[in-house]
Amino acid sequence: MFKRSDPDSRQSLHIFVDGAAVEAREGDTVSAALLACGRDVRRSTAVSGAPRLPYCMMGVCFDCLVTIDGVGNRQGCLVPVAEGMQIEIQKGKREIGR
Amino acid sequence: MNAIPRRDSYDVAVIGAGPAGLAAAATAVEAGLSTLLLDENAGPGGQVWRAIASTPVTKRDHLGADYWAGADLVEAVRSSGAEIIQRATVWSLDRNLEVGISVGGVSAFVRARRVILATGALERPFPIPGWTLPGVMTAGAAQTLLKSSGLVPDRRTVLAGQGPLLWLLAAQILRLGGRIDRILDTTERSNYLAALPHAFAFVTSPYFAKGLAMMREMRAKVPVVTGVTELVAGGDGQLATVTYAAGRRRETIPAELLLLHQGVVPNVNLAMAAGIEHRWDDRQLCWSPVLDHDGNTSVAGIAIAGDGAGIGGAAAAIVRGRIAARAAVEALAPAAATKLAPMATFRASLARAERGRAFLDTLFRPAPRFRIPSGETIVCRCEEVTARDILDAVAIGATGPNQLKAYRRTGMGPCQGRLCGLTVTELMAQARGKTPQEIGYYRLRAPVKPITLAELASMPKTEADVSAVVRG
DSSP: EEEEEEEOOOOEEEEETEEEEEEETTTTTHHHHHHSOOOOOOOOOOTTTOOOOOOOOSSSSOOTEEEEEEEEEEEGGGGGOOOEEEOOBBBBSTTTTT | OOOOOOOEEEEEEEESSSSHHHHHHHHHHHTTEEEEEEEEESSSSTTTOOOOTTTTOOOHHHHHHHHHHHHHHHHHHHHHEEEEEEEEEEEEOOOTTTEEETTTTEEEEEEEEEEEEEOOOOEEEOTTTTTTTTTTEHHHHHHHHHHHEEEEOOOOOOOOESSSSHHHHHHHHTTTTOOOOEEEEEOOOOHHHHHHGHHHHHHHHHHHHHHHHHHHHHHSSSSOSSSSSEEEOOOOOSSSEEEEETEEEEEEEEEEEEEEOOOEEOOOOOHHTTOEEEEEEETEEEEOOOTTTTBOSSSSEEEEEEGGOOOOOOHHHHHHHHHHHHHHHHHHHHGGGGOEEEEEEEEHHHHHHHHHHHHHHHOOOOOOOHSOOOTTTTETTTTTHHHHHHHHHHHOOOSHHHHHHHHHHHOOOOOTTTTTTHHHHHHHHHHHTTHHHHOOOOOOOOOSSSOHHHHHHHOOOHHHHHHHHHOO
């Protein structure tokens, strides 16, 4: 859906999306890195299981909710990526104990 | 830079580091007040100057002069001595001017003698059928990706809606080598006539020449359809098509990305949760705080500046920030106010910056059909509540947005009504034959952003806090 425009001289780094290594750039938010990586990163909602992707990218819609380093329901559009960050795409309702 | 505040209290706390907040902080520090500037993003700039200190888009004409205009102010605030905390989420503000802040998973309260809210705007909800499908985003979202990460659409892309941002975004996407297949302009034809009385102020405003040049640039490069009266996003689990109607023409076109925009509205959540009185603004079709001419609200000690005070754009936001901060200086340290430019100078600049706004508001007033949906169109994205659900609730007795929560949970999901509140108010007003002012808005409360219970529980407590809730 999105590509990186040239030139982008920022340092590249790696995050893990459901265990798979994905390249990102320093200064990307988690949501930006996910939208740029080309993988299917749709979450599914807690209410009906409908698939969603980020909508507003500015911290108001909460459609970018994602699990980051074990903490669920973080707003991916507000969190910058860091080397080695573990991202899990949320599917459906939250499970007890997580 | 990303730590909890160094002190327990400040003369001035400014919330939001966009144009208004930056200008307010700069002015407060200039007068010698201790100033805390809190901002939710990774760097200062707000939405209009997003990522100004870190953007990979370095060719200056790609983002345009209005973007880079923010650089001096950002630099001035950074070197001013204001304490700036980025990635700080303000989740509470009350009448005692106590500010609840979450930074890096740790929360703290600070006090301020004056609070200036500069929480800006968000995009007006655009509730068309299919707007929750992956592949449908706001134009602002695409612009954020473009500014902060240099990302541009590379698949079949449709822009739909109206207003200056839509055209600016189109220009920026093309300059960076991105793809746009179609622009669907939803501006109502009758708005052109309605806006005519305001045209003189507009043609003499800075918007005019820039706007015309940009629209010409786009029309030469992208097919534009005007007079669009219907929009439907189609697809199974993913956007696949956009259907539109314009006049007698009705067409379905393939699309992987649909970017929607029909203007911006004040982000009212923190202000309303602080108990600040708001009124329905019939010209801008949104809730705006009730303010005096210095930006002071109905809650003593809290002022609002920038688009959160009513949409005025970046240039007006800067001046409103300075006015609110100067008023704070006059109240807290009257002698220091003489160091600042006189209020009359600011007011004259504000009048200049607001020129042309009435024209834009009237021309780009979104049509009822794009504000008030029907049938199976989702209104509340979080709780997945449709327009029909809401009308059914009205039919059995739901009187306003707060009653509707009990019927349908609208506004009770994580976005706390930010993406459905205006739609719910207007939809219920229409269904009940009332004005939006009579129907009202959700009663908003802290925390205005979700924080974990663990974070709340681990906040430092005083003896008094503990004895207030512990028995015996």
